[in-house]
Amino acid sequence: MNSCNCIKSILRGLMRMTLLLLLFVLCLTASAQEPPPRPVIVTFNEAQPLAFGAFSPGTGGGTVTVAPNGNRSSSGDVVLLSMGFLYTPAMFYVRANQGTVLSVLVSPPVTLAGSGGGSLTLQVAGTLPASPFVTTLPWPQQTTVVVGGILTIGNIGSNPPGNYTGNFSITLIRE
Numbered sequence: 708m709n710s711c712n713c714i715k716s717i718l719r720g721l722m723r724m725t726l727l728l729l730l731f732v733l734c735l736t737a738s739a740q741e742p743p744p745r746p747v748i749v750t751f752n753e754a755q756p757l758a759f760g761a762f763s764p765g766t767g768g769g770t771v772t773v774a775p776n777g778n779r780s781s782s783g784d785v786v787l788l789s790m791g792f793l794y795t796p797a798m799f800y801v802r803a804n805q806g807t808v809l810s811v812l813v814s815p816p817v818t819l820a821g822s823g824g825g826s827l828t829l830q831v832a833g834t835l836p837a838s839p840f841v842t843t844l845p846w847p848q849q850t851t852v853v854v855g856g857i858l859t860i861g862n863i864g865s866n867p868p869g870n871y872t873g874n875f876s877i878t879l880i881r882e
Contacts, residue, residue: 745802745803745804745846747801747802747803747807747809747879747881748801748802748803749799749800749801749802749877749879750799750800750802750849751797751798751799752797752798752799752800754798755795755796755797755798756795756797757773757795757796757797757829757831757854757855757856757875758773758792758793758794758795759771759773759779759794759856759858760779760787760788760789760790760792760793760794761787761788761789761790761791761792762781762785762786762787762788762860763785763786763788763863764784764785764860764861764862764863764866765783765784765785765786765862765863766784766862766863767783767784767862768783768784768785768859768860768861768862768865768866769781769782769783769784769785769859769860770782770783770785770857770858770859770860771785771787771857771858771860772832772855772856772857772858773794773795773796773855773856774796774833774855775796775833775834775835775853775854775855776796776835776853776855777794777795777796777853779794783860785860796835796853796854796855796856797853797854797856797877798851798852798853798854799851799852799853799854799877800849800850800851800852801842801849801850801851801852801879802846802847802848802849802850803842803846803850803881804842804846805842805843805844805845805846806841806842806843807841807842807881808839808840808841808881808882809838809839809840809841809842809879809880809881809882810838810839810879810880810882811834811838811839811852811854811877811878811879811880812877812878812879812880813831813832813854813875813876813877813878814831814875814876814877816828816829816830816859817829817873817874817875818873819858819871819872819873820871820872820873821866821867821869821870821871822869822870822871822872823867823868823869824867824869825861825865825866825867825869825871826866826871827858827859827860827861827866827871828858828859829856829857829858829859829873829875830856830857830859831854831855831856831875831877832855832856832857833854833855834852834853834854834855835852835853836850836852839882840852854877856875
């Protein structure tokens with residue numbers, strides 16, 4: 708009778724070990740490899756460029772800032788005008804695998820040329836979401852990234868009325 712109980716005990720132990728091993732193997736086979744990295748795709752929203760609206764530089768100049776959240780402010784003796792000209796942060800769409808960490812690298816200050824002469828200096832400043840950020844949407848949904856800027860303006864003599872245009876670059880670095 709003792710040897711029979713001993714054999715039953717050994718068989719129960721083997722069955723438990725087999726069951727644990729089977730569960731372990733199932734757990735290993737149930738986990739999948741993460742999807743291969745896809746290239747990060749960035750698209751510029753042409754309907755929403757970085758724009759500073761209308762303003763008047765005054766005699767001393769100053770700055771106009773458009774924050775990523777869309778707020779506009781000025782410093783120095785620059786007067787913000789409401790003449791129907793839009794002010795907006797630049798908008799980009801980013802497609803990347805969910806969980807991708809991205810950092811935004813902006814260009815150094817750039818010079819904007821005026822249609823009536825003069826020039827302004829643009830410094831890209833601030834992003835929403837703040838850099839670095841993690842994409843939270845699954846492929847192929849896109850994350851909206853908005854970029855603000857600071858426009859440095861001289862006095863009214865060096866910056867006559869007109870349209871000022873130029874280009875800046877944004878680089879997204881996948882971490």
